[in-house]
Amino acid sequence: MDRPRNFPEASFVDRAATVALRAPARLHLGFLDPAGSLGRSFGSVGLVIGGFETEVEISASPFDRITASGPAAHAEIERAATCVSLLQAHTGRRDPLHLRLLQVLPAHAGFGSGTQLALAIGRAFALWHGVGVPTATLAQWLGRGLRSGIGIAGFDHGGLIVDGGPGENGAPAVVLSRIPLPEDWRVLIVQDCAQKGLAGEDEKRRIAGLPPMSQALAADICHQVLMRVLPGAATADFAPFACGVTRIQQVLGEHFASAQGGRAFASESVGCLLGWVLQHRAEHLAGIGQSSWGPTGFAIFPSQARAEAAIDAMLAAGIVAPSLTLRVVSGRNTGATLLDRRLSSPLASTP
Template structure:
């Protein structure tokens, strides 16, 4: 694809124009078949969440400039600069721009930080130049979606998402199902800043070193997702949803344990999640780890139950001091894009 292939919407290039993008985080609930027992690898289930976002902003500049508003965002400036240059090369649009990272998701923690940063920058760049480019194309340009397509689809739509794994063409995985996450359900997100999940080359090496997930286990995961998790979410039936997620997480946690030091990457998260499971046994909870962690999650049917779990964990000191606990909702909408012209100041 060349720049001549793009549909371009004409825009007036004004120095007071700002394009901003706010992209939501996601939780990766697990792979369907990471070993490709039938020939197609991975396939992912995930949910987009409120409360965790990446926010970027583009404005005109005399020369390319990058800035960050937080220490975490500053750590992502090199990657952001590489994305911006790649977008210019692929699109043929080389006008200088100022890119500001207002906020970023926690890196290597299971929120899809790399994909959301790339997608947010890509969408802001396309909006700035009036280029009609899909998120999957932008992500492919920037090297995202090599295993999971949940973050890419979630950027566009939000919700509870299922993808079919990347194809042989190297393009991001196709979206197979999108279901609105029940609005009453809540997710207790447990972070351990002292640990980092695997990513990049380490992630590839860890996956390659594991034995293949048996086909019978992959088949059971697919059955749990197709006949328990998805229909239960569609009908807001919490008990079968939780049972399906818990079984999926058990099978995958045991498979990946040799590469991540246990079913959970963080021992502190593991202890708290076991306590959550015991404490919520009567009402039920869907408990697991997002991607390689260290972030854990407990999905419960009501706000009151989520608050009860968090309050009890803190009161009983079951939550280690370094752990951060947040109650969030599922998000049924994708990224927010704003293209605005500031009013000139008058004296």
């Protein structure tokens, strides 16, 4: 049985139990003020989505071991081992365990794969050892949330999230707003299997090489978020929401273009497809853009029918490149899910 949880401050798990978690993907819709023109850098707006998940499981073992299901998960074993080592160091809990990576998000594609894997492992570790610790603390221990807090807040709550950027002491970004996405709205995910997004040292280097964003452009982004994106989502008024998201992405696409080969989209194929949506906005109004460094793009529609009609039109126009995959998903208004997999006794928790 899958149950969404507000994870307690303290928990107890019978050591005969297996603790398993599923964590959702997120789309990063943009930074509010990359240059920190008022003294606080970054700040973000983002959206948690369904259809893409990380799943991990911890159980007892005679010795520490990590196993993985499939090539994508196997590629994350080293990262997972680092997470376990950090958690053991911070908590002092070194009981032998078996960590299984059952499913992972596409890496370096704009879904927040690293943060969701780290937090899923961290929360499962804490529950299995009966350690009460907030998700923000787990994120600090594991080196996540250094720029954006969307993945951390999304792990706990889901929904459409705005954060104020990380604190000077390295604390994860404070959540300023969390609004559930209207149930009827749909997100068309456009993945380019032919390339990966930036990550690690390359990402840091390219961010450092960007020119500062003007205060006027940062103000434009914040204006769009506050007066279009958030009110649109809160009242299920799709048009201002879509226009606000698209404008934010246009500003940021131009700003980050020099780090993406001179393009607003990392993937030329994704950019062409979503540019077509923008050109046909009278028929297919959508909020379009790229998540993080891509290459994944998105188009948010007011309904399943509108999303499917847009896909049919794209296919008829012959603009879907062979490397692209299209998938329609819902927004997700809940965070990570705790799975109750009983071996000899139930998973129990105390508030």
